[in-house]
Amino acid sequence: MTAQILDGKALAQELRAGFKERVAALAARGQKPGLAVILVGEDPASQVYVRNKVEACAAVGLHSGKWAYPADVDPAVVLAKIAELNADPRVHGILVQLPLPRQFDAAAVLEAISPEKDVDGFHAENLGALVQGNPRFIPCTPYGVMKLLEKGQVDLAGKKAVVLGRSNIVGKPMALLLINAGATVTVCHSKTRDLKFHTANADIIVAAVGKPRFVTADMIKPGAVLIDVGINRLADGKLCGDVDFDGCKAVAALITPVPGGVGPMTITMLLANTIEAAEREAGL
Numbered sequence: 001m002t003a004q005i006l007d008g009k010a011l012a013q014e015l016r017a018g019f020k021e022r023v024a025a026l027a028a029r030g031q032k033p034g035l036a037v038i039l040v041g042e043d044p045a046s047q048v049y050v051r052n053k054v055e056a057c058a059a060v061g062l063h064s065g066k067w068a069y070p071a072d073v074d075p076a077v078v079l080a081k082i083a084e085l086n087a088d089p090r091v092h093g094i095l096v097q098l099p100l101p102r103q104f105d106a107a108a109v110l111e112a113i114s115p116e117k118d119v120d121g122f123h124a125e126n127l128g129a130l131v132q133g134n135p136r137f138i139p140c141t142p143y144g145v146m147k148l149l150e151k152g153q154v155d156l157a158g159k160k161a162v163v164l165g166r167s168n169i170v171g172k173p174m175a176l177l178l179i180n181a182g183a184t185v186t187v188c189h190s191k192t193r194d195l196k197f198h199t200a201n202a203d204i205i206v207a208a209v210g211k212p213r214f215v216t217a218d219m220i221k222p223g224a225v226l227i228d229v230g231i232n233r234l235a236d237g238k239l240c241g242d243v244d245f246d247g248c249k250a251v252a253a254l255i256t257p258v259p260g261g262v263g264p265m266t267i268t269m270l271l272a273n274t275i276e277a278a279e280r281e282a283g284l
Contacts, residue, residue: 003226003252006148012264015147015272016060022275023061026282033278035064035093035119035270036085038078040104041071046097053095056267062274065091071101078104079112086114092281093119093274098169116280119273122168130173133180137273142174144265145206145227146181152254154204154225157182162198164188164215164242165208170229174206195219207242217247225254229262 026033035057039050050066057064067081078096085091094117100106110118115125121139129135138146149156161183165171171187178185186198189209199205199219207215208229220226230242241258249255256262 003249003255004152005249006152006227006254006256006261008144008148008256008261008264011148011151012268015268016056019060019271019275022279026275026278026284027061029282029284031278031282032090033062033093033275034091035062035095035274036088036091037064037066038081038094038096039066039068040073040078040097041069041101043099046099050097053267053270056271057274060271060275062271063090072103073101075104075109078109082109082112086112086117089281091117092277093117093270095120095270117277119270119277121173121273127168127173130176137276138177138269139169139173140269140273141170141208141229141262141266142177143269143272144262145174145229146177147265147269148227148256148262149204149225152225154254156204159183159203160201161185161204161206162188162202163206163208164199165206165210165229167208170206170208174208174229178204178206209242211242212240213242213244215243215248217244217251220248220251222251223253224251226252226256227262228256228258231258231263 037050054064054066085094094113096109110122113123115123118126119137121137126137161178163171163175166187166189175185175187188195188198196219200221204225206227210230212232226243226248228241228243232240234240239259
């Protein structure tokens with residue numbers, strides 16, 4: 001068996017082509033979706049992520065603004081900017097790039113964003129709506145994973161799914177989305193005993209642990225679906241995921257690559273959430 005590759009880059013391009021039509025429809029009503037991005041500090045990875053997000057906005061016709069602050073900025077300055085952006089009708093989505101420096105209470109910063117503009121889906125109100133099965137904004141990475149599963153025609157109802165990782169950004173919302181789709185979900189993490197028992201019985205595995213090639217072929221059952229959320233840089237500079245791609249592709253039925261799998265979908269779903277926010281504002 002050789003697994004079918006779930007190509008996130010191709011799906012992202014397909015979805016973004018449709019976004020342009022939605023943006024054009026909004027423009028005809030005098031509305032141009034806008035995303036505001038706040039970056040604090042000089043973290044190289046964060047700078048790359050923000051640049052990619054700004055470029056993606058321009059490519060589909062969204063306008064974006066970036067506010068960059070030094071690492072030692074007073075949190076009150078950033079909170080004041082968020083309040084200003086909350087009140088700006090030209091801004092439909094606000095994103096604060098994580099992680100933040102130590103002097104910040106990250107939870108307080110995320111809660112300061114208006115729930116109606118929280119296109120990352122991290123505000124407690126939006127996470128609560130997700131728990132209830134009626135989300136306003138779905139966190140972008142789990143949202144992208146669901147779109148990949150949909151593209152792969154994976155029937156989730158009644159399937160056993162294992163989520164590796166319990167972060168608020170990926171693991172927890174991912175589990176909720178799978179539950180809402182009818183899967184039977186187990187969330188595993190660093191304290192899980194006999195991890196292989198859980199993964200070897202799973203129809204679907206979503207790996208988000210931040211450990212290079214952590215999931216190996218002997219941990220999965222034949223025909224499993226493997227979604228690799230991880231992105232790790234090795235000593236030689238190459239990127240790899242949390243899944244041992246070369247080993248697992250001989251056992252799995254479907255698998256995402258790194259790079260080119262979940263990564264492109266994360267930014268794509270950020271665009272989707274921003275456009276949806278503008279459509280709500282326009283009454284569409």
